[in-house]
Amino acid sequence: xxxxxxxxxxxxxxxxxxxxxxxxxxxxxxxxxxxxxxxxxxxxxxxxxxxxxxxxxxxxxxxxxxxxxxxxxxxxxxxxxxxxxxxxxxxxxxxxxxxxxxxxxxx
Amino acid sequence: xxxxxxxxxxxxxxxxxxxxxxxxxxxxxxxxxxxxxxxxxxxxxxxxxxxxxxxxxxxxxxxxxxxxxxxxxxxxxxxxxxxxxxxxxxxxxxxxxxxxxxxxxxxxxxxxxxxxxxxxxxxxxxxxxxxxxxxxxxxxxxxxxxxxxxxxxxxxxxxxxxxxxxxxxxxxxxxxxxxxxxxxxxxxxxxxxxxxxxxxxxxxxxx
Numbered sequence: 078x079x080x081x082x083x084x085x086x087x088x089x090x091x092x093x094x095x096x097x098x099x100x101x102x103x104x105x106x107x108x109x110x111x112x113x114x115x116x117x118x119x120x121x122x123x124x125x126x127x128x129x130x131x132x133x134x135x136x137x138x139x140x141x142x143x144x145x146x147x148x149x150x151x152x153x154x155x156x157x158x159x160x161x162x163x164x165x166x167x168x169x170x171x172x173x174x175x176x177x178x179x180x181x182x183x184x
Numbered sequence: 185x186x187x188x189x190x191x192x193x194x195x196x197x198x199x200x201x202x203x204x205x206x207x208x209x210x211x212x213x214x215x216x217x218x219x220x221x222x223x224x225x226x227x228x229x230x231x232x233x234x235x236x237x238x239x240x241x242x243x244x245x246x247x248x249x250x251x252x253x254x255x256x257x258x259x260x261x262x263x264x265x266x267x268x269x270x271x272x273x274x275x276x277x278x279x280x281x282x283x284x285x286x287x288x289x290x291x292x293x294x295x296x297x298x299x300x301x302x303x304x305x306x307x308x309x310x311x312x313x314x315x316x317x318x319x320x321x322x323x324x325x326x327x328x329x330x331x332x333x334x335x336x337x338x339x340x341x342x343x344x345x346x347x348x349x350x351x352x353x354x355x356x357x358x359x360x361x362x363x364x365x366x367x368x369x370x371x372x373x374x375x376x377x378x379x380x381x382x383x384x385x386x387x388x389x390x391x
Contacts, residue, residue, distance in 0.1 A: 107272035108282050111264065117271060150325050169294050170256055171344040175327045177263035180270040 084138060091135035094142050098123050099131075114145050114179075151175050194220070201225060202232050203281055207288075207302040211237040217277045217306075242303060246317055249308060249330050252343050257300040258308055259329040259342075261287040262319060265309060266328075280306050 078086070101109040102124040110120055126134070134141070146152055154172040157165055197218040204214055205228065214225045229237045249258045265283035268274065274282070284305050291298040300308075308330070311317040319328040320335040322342035329342040 105282065107268055107274055107278075108286060110271045111267050111286060166294065166296060167256075167344060167347075170260065170296070171325065171327070173290055173294075174256070174260050174263055174329070174344070175325060177260060177267055178328045180267040 084136075087138060087140060088135050091137070091141045092131060095123065095126065095131045095135060099126060111177075145176060145179070146172070198228065200277060200281070201228055204277075204302065205229055205232040207281070207284060209306070210242060210303045212242050213303055213306050242307065246311055246332070248304070249311070249317060250332070252348055254299055255330055255343050257287075257298070258304075259319070259327070260290065261300055261305050262308060262312065262330055263328060264290075265305075266319070276309070277306075280309055 098109070098113055101112055102120050106120060106124070110117060113120070115123070146155070151172050154168045154175070157168050197220055201214050201218050201220060204217070211225060211229060214220070214229070215222060218225070220228070226237070248254050261283060264286050265279060268279050268283050268286075272279075280302075284300075284302050287300065287305070288298055308317065312319075315333055317330055318333045318335075320331040320337055320340045321328055322340060322345055323338065324341050324345040327342060327344075329340075331340065
C-alpha cells in the first residue's frame with residue numbers, strides 16, 4: 078500500500094462509518110447510543126451532518142472510530158485465547174456482557 | 185371511563201402495545217404498562233398475534249434468574265438496559281423494549297437461542313426496581329451480573345468465570361430440541377466423546 082492507497086482506504090472506512098452511524102442514529106437514537114458507544118451530544122452532532130461535511134471529516138489520515146475494548150479481559154475472550162473452540166459461544170457472550178456494562182465511557 | 189384523555193397518548197400506547205406483542209409479551213405486561221382497557225388489549229393482541237394470549241399467571245420467582253444459563257442471558261439484557269438507562273432519557277417500558285431488541289439482535293448475531301423472554305426481561309427490571317434482585321460486580325472479570333441483593337461483593341465470582349462443574353455437560357444433548365442453535369453440533373459431539381465442558385469457559389487453565 079502506498080500513501081495514496083492508505084489515505085483512500087481510510088477515507089472510505091471513515092465515510093462508511095459516518096454514514097452508518099448517521100442512519101442508525103436516525104432509525105433509533107437511543108439504540109444507536111448503545112451501538113456506537115458515543116454520548117448523546119456526539120450522536121446529535123453526527124445526526125445532523127451533511128454529506129459534504131461527512132466527506133470533509135472523513136478525508137484525513139486517521140480513523141475516526143476506535144476499538145471499544147482496550148483491556149486484556151475482553152480481548153482474550155474475543156480471541157478465545159488459551160481456550161478450546163467449544164467455549165467460543167460462551168466467551169463471546171461473556172465479552173458482550175462486559176462491553177454492555179461500560180456506559181461510563183459513553184457519557 | 186376516560187382512561188386516556190389524549191388521542192396522541194393513546195396512539196403512543198397502542199404503538200407500544202403492538203411492539204410488545206410482536207416481541208411476545210404476555211397480556212399482563214400490556215395491562216401493567218398501558219392505560220388501555222383489558223378488552224381493547226385483548227382485541228389488539230388477537231389482531232397483532234393472530235391468536236389468543238396465553239393464560240395463567242406470570243412466573244413470580246427470582247430463582248429462574250439465578251440458574252446458570254438464564255443468569256448469563258439476564259445479565260446481558262440487564263447490562264444493556266442499564267446502559268440505555270444511563271445514556272438516554274426514556275420511559276421505563278421503552279428502555280425495556282429497546283434493550284430487549286438489542287438483546288435479541290445479539291442472540292441472533294451469535295447464533296444463540298434467546299432464553300430470556302420479553303415478559304421475563306420486564307419482570308427482571310421490576311425485581312431490580314423492588315430491590316429483590318440486583319447486579320454485583322464479578323471479582324475476576326469485572327462484569328456486572330444479576331444476583332440476589334446482599335451478595336458479598338468482595339467474594340463474588342460470576343457464572344462465566346466460575347461455571348458450575350456440570351455446566352454445559354450433556355445439557356445440549358438433552359435439550360437439543362429447545363436450543364439446537366445454542367450448541368454447535370461439533371461441540372456437543374466433543375462433549376459426548378471427551379466429557380469436556382461445553383458452553384462455559386474451562387474452570388482452570390487448559391492447554
